Amino acid sequence: MKWTELVVFAVLFLAVTVMGFVASRWQRGSGLDNLDEWGLGGRRFGSWITWFLVGGDLYTAYTFVAVPALLFSAGALGFYALPYTVVLYPLVFLPVVRLWSVSRVHGYVTPADFVRGRYGSSLLAFLVAITGLVATMPYIALQLVGLEAVLRTMGLNGSGLLGHLPLLVAFVVLAVYTYQSGLRAPALIAFAKDILIYIVILVAVLYLPAKLGGWGSIFGAAQAKFDATPSPADGVLLNANNQLQYITLALGSALALFLYPHSVTGILASRGRNVIKRNMMALPAYSLLLGLLALLGYVAIAAGTKPITNNATGRPDTNTIIPQLFETQFGSLFAGIAFAAIGIGALVPAAIMSIAAANLWTRNVYKEYIRRDASPAQEARQAKLASLVVKFGAVLFVLLIDPQFSIDLQLIGGVIILMTLPAVAIALYTRWLHRWGLVAGWAVGMGYGLYLLYIIPNPANGKLHFGGSALALDKLTVFGWHPFTGSTVQIYVGFVALVVNLLVAVVVTAILRAAKVAEGADETLPGDYHADEGSDRIKPPAGVLTHG
Numbered sequence: 084m085k086w087t088e089l090v091v092f093a094v095l096f097l098a099v100t101v102m103g104f105v106a107s108r109w110q111r112g113s114g115l116d117n118l119d120e121w122g123l124g125g126r127r128f129g130s131w132i133t134w135f136l137v138g139g140d141l142y143t144a145y146t147f148v149a150v151p152a153l154l155f156s157a158g159a160l161g162f163y164a165l166p167y168t169v170v171l172y173p174l175v176f177l178p179v180v181r182l183w184s185v186s187r188v189h190g191y192v193t194p195a196d197f198v199r200g201r202y203g204s205s206l207l208a209f210l211v212a213i214t215g216l217v218a219t220m221p222y223i224a225l226q227l228v229g230l231e232a233v234l235r236t237m238g239l240n241g242s243g244l245l246g247h248l249p250l251l252v253a254f255v256v257l258a259v260y261t262y263q264s265g266l267r268a269p270a271l272i273a274f275a276k277d278i279l280i281y282i283v284i285l286v287a288v289l290y291l292p293a294k295l296g297g298w299g300s301i302f303g304a305a306q307a308k309f310d311a312t313p314s315p316a317d318g319v320l321l322n323a324n325n326q327l328q329y330i331t332l333a334l335g336s337a338l339a340l341f342l343y344p345h346s347v348t349g350i351l352a353s354r355g356r357n358v359i360k361r362n363m364m365a366l367p368a369y370s371l372l373l374g375l376l377a378l379l380g381y382v383a384i385a386a387g388t389k390p391i392t393n394n395a396t397g398r399p400d401t402n403t404i405i406p407q408l409f410e411t412q413f414g415s416l417f418a419g420i421a422f423a424a425i426g427i428g429a430l431v432p433a434a435i436m437s438i439a440a441a442n443l444w445t446r447n448v449y450k451e452y453i454r455r456d457a458s459p460a461q462e463a464r465q466a467k468l469a470s471l472v473v474k475f476g477a478v479l480f481v482l483l484i485d486p487q488f489s490i491d492l493q494l495i496g497g498v499i500i501l502m503t504l505p506a507v508a509i510a511l512y513t514r515w516l517h518r519w520g521l522v523a524g525w526a527v528g529m530g531y532g533l534y535l536l537y538i539i540p541n542p543a544n545g546k547l548h549f550g551g552s553a554l555a556l557d558k559l560t561v562f563g564w565h566p567f568t569g570s571t572v573q574i575y576v577g578f579v580a581l582v583v584n585l586l587v588a589v590v591v592t593a594i595l596r597a598a599k600v601a602e603g604a605d606e607t608l609p610g611d612y613h614a615d616e617g618s619d620r621i622k623p624p625a626g627v628l629t630h631g
Contacts, residue, residue, distance in 0.1 A: 084238035345432065517592040
């Protein structure tokens with residue numbers, strides 16, 4: 084048991100817990116008895132708060148643990164996270180601004196609310212909502228994987244329920260202050276989380292290379308390790324088999340990230356369009372941090388770091404690579420600070436994700452199908468309860484399923500959420516795609532994507548199905564025809580499924596338009612997509628008193 088690290092971790096964790104409870108009184112409007120206040124922070128966050136909130140939401144504890152661990156295991160392929168976060172912000176710069184405007188005009192809280200208003204289709208909105216919920220659950224569970232990696236490194240590595248007890252305590256605390264404070268809790272805690280992360284990473288990338296003989300020595304050690312392994316998929320450079328996978332994974336991940344409900348929640352909580360524009364320009368600073376962090380995977384190779392064996396499964400846990408690197412190369416005090424940064428980095432996105440999932444359940448399932456006359460206060464109460472269920476569902480997910488399987492499911496989550504791109508992102512610009520065409524595209528793309536994921540094995544752990552998200556072109560089939568027979572080049576399944584989704588949506592739309600099948604009513608107007616703070620089109624947040 085690493086007592087110094089545990090004490091430092093506990094002190095900092097206690098500090099952010101206090102911040103979580105204090106947040107209920109921070110920038111508080113008329114109360115937290117409506118979704119605008121509890122689930123979107125009153126829709127009044129400025130540039131700095133939004134920057135920390137969205138950054139804390141997108142750059143999670145799992146990112147800080149898994150990206151360098153991927154470089155440690157596979158080499159250059161792990162750098163896909165860097166170009167994807169570079170191209171991400173120019174891609175979403177204009178769509179998220181349009182989504183903010185139309186959502187403020189009509190009071191939309193979730194992406195499915197927008198789809199419901201844009202197409203007049205409760206079915207399409209329901210599909211978008213359920214897709215968001217399913218894709219978010221393993222994402223929340225993965226925050227627990229990152230937190231458990233830190234706890235395991237500090238000596239809390241028991242088997243059975245006792246081994247998971249510290250994790251349960253942490254998430255009980257998270258559940259309580261999120262229930263009380265809503266989105267304000269992770270928004271306030273994100274300040275502390277990001278400051279700690281920046282300090283730890285900057286110290287690590289300056290101190291560790293100097294200690295280990297410089298970057299030349301580090302890259303040399305990484306190359307020697309990969310040269311000694313028989314796998315053609317690893318190395319400090321990409322090869323002919325994984326270049327297409329790298330490109331499609333980066334592009335697919337970039338298209339998927341702002342389709343996740345928690346990403347949209349951070350955008351809709353912003354005060355105005357200019358706040359979002361400034362953030363889309365400033366958020367790439369996190370990409371610099373991510374690039375430096377990824378290199379720690381090679382640093383761990385040079386340092387001879389070994390993963391800790393998970394006593395619950397009896398197998399080495401590669402997620403412990405970076406915590407172990409900090410444990411062996413830093414003093415106990417600074418290692419404790421680093422562990423706290425990663426642990427707090429798990430709580431911030433987990434809170435935002437659970438709030439976003441609760442908003443989806445409340446607005447697009449509960450109010451749409453269970454209680455149409457629900458008052459704002461009843462909506463808020465339902466969302467608070469749903470956020471508790473989501474959190475503890477994620478805990479059960481980790482307790483009952485091998486964490487390695489949950490990592491695979493995160494990759495599957497990206498494939499799943501991409502199926503909402505035509506109904507959400509494209510709809511911000513055009514309504515040409517018919518609502519039934521979108522439903523057909525979603526169904527075929529989702530089915531084909533899950534089938535391709537099902538046939539992917541993972542020889543490393545003996546799995547025959549759902550072994551990852553990279554598929555050899557040889558396995559692509561079109562009604563039994565294999566157009567790329569014999570090819571070992573790999574591609575990201577989400578990219579393939581999205582192309583199929585779009586093709587089906589376009590073909591079905593053309594048929595329905597030729598048959599003059601009626602479309603649903605569109606409650607939005609062209610001007611709604613350009614309304615800004617101060618416009619008379621903007622609907623004030625629920626609970627804000629207006630005079631007139």
